[in-house]
Amino acid sequence: MKKIVDGIEIEMTDAEIASKQAEDKQNLEGTLVQRMSVLRNKRNNLLAETDWMASSDVTMSNDWKTYRQALRDITKTEPTDMALSNITFPTKPS
């Protein structure tokens, strides 16, 4: 594996190759802070879609209450990657 420093192409050391591979892996997975941020943003958007149901002149069904509670609880699970591949979002009631 090569890199270019100041315009000159040079072979990378084993340590530099390992560092690049570690950076790629970290970028793919993101830090836990970043992954949790992605999860919260997605959760908050889904909650906002049904916020109107919580207004005082609307009666929310138990199915929707369960759905919204499941969204609130979803941050109890730590995502393992930026794609949230280990997170299962609740299904909206029909």
Place this chain on the structure above:
Amino acid sequence: MALTKVRTSGMADSAITTAKIADSNITNAKLSDTFGMVHLNTTTVSSGVANVTFSSSLITDTYMDYKVTIRFAAGATNGQALLVYLSDNNGTAYDIYAEQHMRYHDLKASLASGNAGTTGNSAFNVQLGAGTESTANKGINATITFIGLRQTTGFKALRYDCIGAHDNDGGHNTGNDYWWEGAAKIIGSSNSDRTAINNLKFQFASGNVAQGTFSLYGIVAS
């Protein structure tokens, strides 16, 4: 007779009105490095490399601020963000924290705009755009201004604008092209670290840099 020396001191601007010197006759003329930007290096990538680095040989106390232009940078892997890593020990470690924010603007399809990027406040890199297309002659174009890289008493900063084809681009009429803009406060390897930066490393979030032209300029302060 060849013109070998021109004395300009004391000459009024209006004194020269029609003079013209053929480009081929100007061999040693050079603007004084007292203003503007001074070109330090251009690196063109034509076959895959892990990164493009500007080292401490170029980033010195000669200039406090720097500018980088990037033309058609594309990764070997489709859909990867271009990142810049900073180092204060010439690349021994790239462990400089940055606070950053990026916004996207859809240039054509919807004119939509919004926040983008997820690198957050604790990243060791600054994200320049997102989902860059790997296809030849697409990728991303960028200008990045680095402010105060060599200072040792306060934080450093950078501001960037990038224009490129997103990974779902299909051409002028069918795809989405984006302008990304953003800024970062460069903290240091710790909250109290104010060591001068002397190394910049550009690479994609995953995989090699397949193509691109990276130019570094020093900004003259006075």
